Amino acid sequence: MYQKEEIINLWFKMWIYKKDLGMENIFSQNIKYIESYGVKYENLLEVKRWFHEWNKKNTVLSWEIKDFWHKDNKTMVVWHFKCLFEGKVDEFEGNSIIYWNENFKIDFLKEFACKLPQINPYR
Template identity: 50%
Template sequence: MNEREKIIRLWFDMWLTQQDLGIDDIFLDNVIYIECWSPKYENCQTVKHWFNEWNTRGKVLAWDIKQFFHKDNQTIVEWHFKNKMNEGKVEEFDGISLIVWTADNKIKALKEFGCNCNNYNPYKESETPLFRDEKVNWF
């Protein structure tokens, strides 16, 4: 496993264990981190605050890595994510993270993209699309 993959696994493990195991060591001070549903954190201090604050409200149940792609100073990681908030709401989706690295393997930028897991073919029964009558999660 290469160094960048170890760093990504460490970041995911921090969420699974709800422990800061070195956020300052893996992110650049002026990192840009964008979640798939719009929040944007513009420095390591804010990423740490988000991590600590979020973990008082919920628990990451799964953040499974499916595969990595590397090119120059960038990595894409495909993953499956599931969490449960303290009030009982469960969220689960697939996603990817696009990561830009510094020369010394710190995360300079990270942008998440999400995809609903509950997929279906709206043309399965008809030439006209039959969409489910449910709230759509937009990422």
């Protein structure tokens, strides 16, 4: 479990640093990565391209992990994300579902987001 959490923490830190610190050590070559917005990347080269293109124009201000759940080759991560996107601050809470291969590399990652602020329609 600890090794998986370290790998996920490294991935989140890469966004803060805007630097690839070894994506090939995190993801399999055939990674399927689905963003919370519905955009899908189908291999490591596409994930790397997205990372570099996104970070040229935008900045992750924080990506804080709140919790992990592990079961067999699956991990769920609960997080809070804040960025400067196209000149505006955006912020949301989210979850990632991750599937690992036998080499502790991520084969599949799908994000889900919940917009902020959250409102109660009855108040």
